[in-house]
Amino acid sequence: MMMMQVETEGEATCTAVLTPPLSLEGGLAAELRPANLVQRVLSLFRNVRPGSDLSHFQLPATFNLPKSQLQLYGETVYCAGEDLLSRCARGKDGLDRLTSVVAWSISTTRPPIFGFAPYNPVLGETHHVSAGPFNVLLEQVSHRPPVSALHATDNNGNVELVWCQHPVPKFYGTSIEATVKGKRQVKLLKFNETYEVDCPNLLIRLLPAPSVEWSGNVRVVCKDTGLEAELSYCRSRSFLGIGGDPRCVKGRILDSGSGDVVCEINGHWDRTVSLKDVKTGKVSVLYDATRAVANLSTPVVENRKGVSPSESAVVWGEVNDAILKKDWEKARQAKRRVEDTARKLAKERNERGELWMPKHFALSQDKNGSWECWPLESSVPPAPIVVPS
Template structure:
């Protein structure tokens, strides 16, 4: 039985059924974050704090149920996908076009930074239901014809798999990750387990890329920021990069403060970790520079305004081709209600989706069936991290596309 069949069987009228089948696509998170600003209530900070009054420090928040008033009108699958297919520049294609291994590694670092989108305090995407998918393609003007497919391959724990390939046959990206948010009394820290594996096929190079964690501070000043260390490793070239997303940048005389959006790092040979080739410094929401220590030359490695400053919203190109499990369909009625600020309808629709998914899981368990992902294989390695591998070598073009942007390159 398809996910959409399960959801529409629970609506009470033709109007509700039509709403449940709607494909709702909303603007991606960019530097401005305008979508959340439109939904933000005046007393947001106090309302967020009230959510955690009865939550014990150390609690796992992976399945914490948020009221619809705290939801962005999109699923976590869509947020992960947007970090790959929504960009003002063809950063993945640039990785494949790098003239040497050092330049290619630097381009991979720039792409990795581009997936860091501005987090928004007080808002979170929907927790994806098991089997939910998200399938989007870019046009040739944005990302070189990149096809991206995501699937929620596990619910407890939550694990999302992503597979992306380009039309030129030069790039293949596999991204398997599982967020692990925990409440620590004054903050929520969300570590992201799993890694991204980017293959540049023409150069026979594979890059393993980590992710920063997300810190949500409740006291003394509510805020969201990316933090932690990220490694980018290419075994074939022997090159490695280490990045640090800083919680605070030291100000004059060494006191804390400054800007929480700084990123610093370096590129070096893995066999000679003390010998730095390039230094990386800047702000992931502005510019990041790269300084070549051999020549002293400083160049712009990443420009956030060009990469994520003005992003196009995906559109439906082939409605009949949209899968019943597509995120924009599964949560369509909820998102529609949130955009209209009809919170009662949003909460009811959200409860239908979640209750139906729970009933589906119970019926499967009663029959003794084991869930099998449709597009990926799933396993857990010795260190406890999840590994996902696509069942197909390439991703087909999607019925949902990202229009070309005038700033694409």
């Protein structure tokens, strides 16, 4: 855990509390997990109707990870054991670059933890972190529905990320499935290539055996090269339908025009994923999870005066501190203060007839409910919070 007092102009001193990122080991959740977790989770949904949208379901602090959803999104970009994004920009040809983007997209699939969820970000909350050459900025651009925008650029001008995500969790009686809507764009500027990347769904099974896993289909498409990848996050086959490994990923890379399969993809997203060249039969390692997302460093505050009062680690700092100390009454009260303040500000805006506008993004919504975001600046500046090298 990292704590830092942050002095903001005209405001009282507040505390930024940064916690370790999720990695293959799970870390924080194992420390916070109570003995009767499964029974407590089931009791939460006793009075929830099947088919209900859980986007605004309020979890008690005892079920929260000490971090915001904005931070979890950001960690998939700036917390990594190897620089997969720079590798994308170094690809020698279109196929090499596509496979690198696929490897990066798999690296954003971090092990979910049953019974714990991050905080729902408040409107206008931001998260700004630098790691090596990459500067990453996120903003909560809508609260109802919850929409998060991300912009990341590197100091060399080679890679730019822009995405706008909108999770829609629904309760189905014995399970919860969160569909993540919105496209993630990886732009390789030197090659004038844009890759559109989907996100898998998060499936939480309550009965008969509690579990949480990533599922569904993901596409990585580059119209500029005419290549695309199709991935399926699935459970491996098991004897008589019992057991099976939920962390399998299978897929293929194909030519969009002809439909010809160029490569086959097979493996486990929390271990290794292999790539087989269909023409030559050569098999290589596409992705190694141990190198990518194990033993990750916790971000630290490098410039305390530069930390915004809207920064996630500040907004939720008191709640984080209480959860880490397992002071659940203090955590409950601190969380309520954050949420009550957000509701009060929204009410005051409505009474004045003011329309809230994001600070860092422009956004729009089409008639089908899909959201798009555009960063207002061409690049992201270095952040006051950094990931130690």
